Amino acid sequence: MDKVDCIVVGAGVVGLAIARELSGRGREVVIIERNPMVGNETSSRNNEVVHAGFLYPPDSLRGRLCRPGAEMLIGYCRERDIGLEVHGKLMLALSEEEADQLRTMMEFGAACGVAGLGLMTPGEVRELEPEVSCHAALHSPGTAVVNSHDYMLSLLGDAENAGAVLALNSEVVGGRGNVLTVEDQNGEPFEIEWRVLVNAAGLGAGDLAGGMEISRKSASAEIHYAKGSYFTLTGKLPFSRIMVPLGETLAAGGSFTIDPGGQGKFGPDLEWVTGRDYRVAPEKASRFAAAVGRYWDGLDVTRLQPGYAGIRPRTYGPGDPPGDWRIETEDDHGIPGLVNLLGIETPGLTASLAVADYVAGKLAH
Numbered sequence: 017m018d019k020v021d022c023i024v025v026g027a028g029v030v031g032l033a034i035a036r037e038l039s040g041r042g043r044e045v046v047i048i049e050r051n052p053m054v055g056n057e058t059s060s061r062n063n064e065v066v067h068a069g070f071l072y073p074p075d076s077l078r079g080r081l082c083r084p085g086a087e088m089l090i091g092y093c094r095e096r097d098i099g100l101e102v103h104g105k106l107m108l109a110l111s112e113e114e115a116d117q118l119r120t121m122m123e124f125g126a127a128c129g130v131a132g133l134g135l136m137t138p139g140e141v142r143e144l145e146p147e148v149s150c151h152a153a154l155h156s157p158g159t160a161v162v163n164s165h166d167y168m169l170s171l172l173g174d175a176e177n178a179g180a181v182l183a184l185n186s187e188v189v190g191g192r193g194n195v196l197t198v199e200d201q202n203g204e205p206f207e208i209e210w211r212v213l214v215n216a217a218g219l220g221a222g223d224l225a226g227g228m229e230i231s232r233k234s235a236s237a238e239i240h241y242a243k244g245s246y247f248t249l250t251g252k253l254p255f256s257r258i259m260v261p262l263g264e265t266l267a268a269g270g271s272f273t274i275d276p277g278g279q280g281k282f283g284p285d286l287e288w289v290t291g292r293d294y295r296v297a298p299e300k301a302s303r304f305a306a307a308v309g310r311y312w313d314g315l316d317v318t319r320l321q322p323g324y325a326g327i328r329p330r331t332y333g334p335g336d337p338p339g340d341w342r343i344e345t346e347d348d349h350g351i352p353g354l355v356n357l358l359g360i361e362t363p364g365l366t367a368s369l370a371v372a373d374y375v376a377g378k379l380a381h
């Protein structure tokens with residue numbers, strides 16, 4: 017049986033960042049990925065937004081790792097000439113109740129050390145974006161968009177240059193003690209022994225943590241799937257910034273983003289699902305248009321084309337209060353060398369380098 021120092025399960029952006037960090041610290045690393053290419057699931061089905069770090073409570077993992085992660089990511093991309101556009105973002109409140117949420121975000125931002133945030137009146141918003149109607153807004157000038165595909169390839173290149181090995185078409189199907197059972201592309205099982213096991217399997221991380229005997233001391237590892245669909249906008253961009261409304265308007269697909277190629281899109285919306293079905297229902301277009309119409313009356317629904325969809329892995333389900341990421345180490349489950357990363361939804365792309373540093377730090381103790 018093969019023996020490996022560190023196994024990282026999952027070649028999404030988080031698994032790749034961790035593999036890069038561990039191999040850069042001189043450790044032997046094997047990355048195991050079930051798909052024929054890296055970053056084929058959630059990491060290539062998101063908004064590609066580099067969040068500034070004011071959306072999450074400062075004492076949560078997401079709050080602690082987002083802003084440092086954004087700074088690390090922006091520095092990394094600039095150093096390597098990876099596509100990054102700083103568009104800025106307006107969070108839009110459409111009522112006084114939603115304006116209260118903006119004030120809370122300002123407090124989160126201050127506590128997390130995010131610079132440059134400011135509350136705006138409707139008139140100030142119109143000076144920046146003449147077609148937008150709102151009750152109040154929060155302006156984040158530093159919010160950016162990154163070419164996530166190039167970023168992931170760069171992480172993989174770094175990891176491989178430091179000696180990491182990537183095994184594609186290889187699915188972890190179980191485990192016992194310090195041994196993983198993996199199936200290759202022909203369905204042939206083989207076993208590998210590990211000293212460190214990083215479960216960065218995204219949508220599969222709950223099954224992996226819960227299904228392996230090694231993790232039986234973990235608390236519930238159930239992961240809920242929250243699908244988000246996108247519609248692309250044909251023609252001229254109506255705004256030069258990212259627009260994010262709150263509450264129901266956001267959940268109905270009202271967010272606007274400019275992708276790294278300059279294409280505008282609306283979404284994601286929110287739909288709880290049970291499987292990995294990435295189809296976008298064309299009939300959702302009218303619901304998206306209604307959501308966008310709450311702050312922009314210039315949208316012609318025929319300009320919306322079904323785009324793509326992604327699925328957020330969440331530690332909480334429909335009706336539950338929003339939860340946090342769970343990064344469980346020996347301190348949580350008592351098993352030396354095992355790290356389970358559960359519910360790594362937004363801002364997982366933004367914070368990937370900070371998450372990698374956090375995980376490697378935990379394993380160094």
Ligand SMILES: Cc1cc2nc3c(=O)[nH]c(=O)nc-3n(C[C@H](O)[C@H](O)[C@H](O)COP(=O)(O)OP(=O)(O)OC[C@H]3O[C@@H](n4cnc5c(N)ncnc54)[C@H](O)[C@@H]3O)c2cc1C
Nearest residue numbers: 026028029030050059062063065188218220326364365366
């Ligand atoms: C709609 C949407 C919008 C988002 N927008 C943003 C955003 O704008 N900014 C931001 O920062 N974040 C955003 N996110 C979040 C971000 O995309 C994720 O946090 C991030 O991609 C998670 O990366 P990951 O590596 O943990 O997971 P994944 O990318 O899902 O990678 C996990 C990998 O594990 C593999 N795997 C699973 N099970 C097994 C197994 N048993 N054996 C082998 N391999 C396995 C999978 O094939 C997959 O490649 C968004 C997410 C969604 C869904």
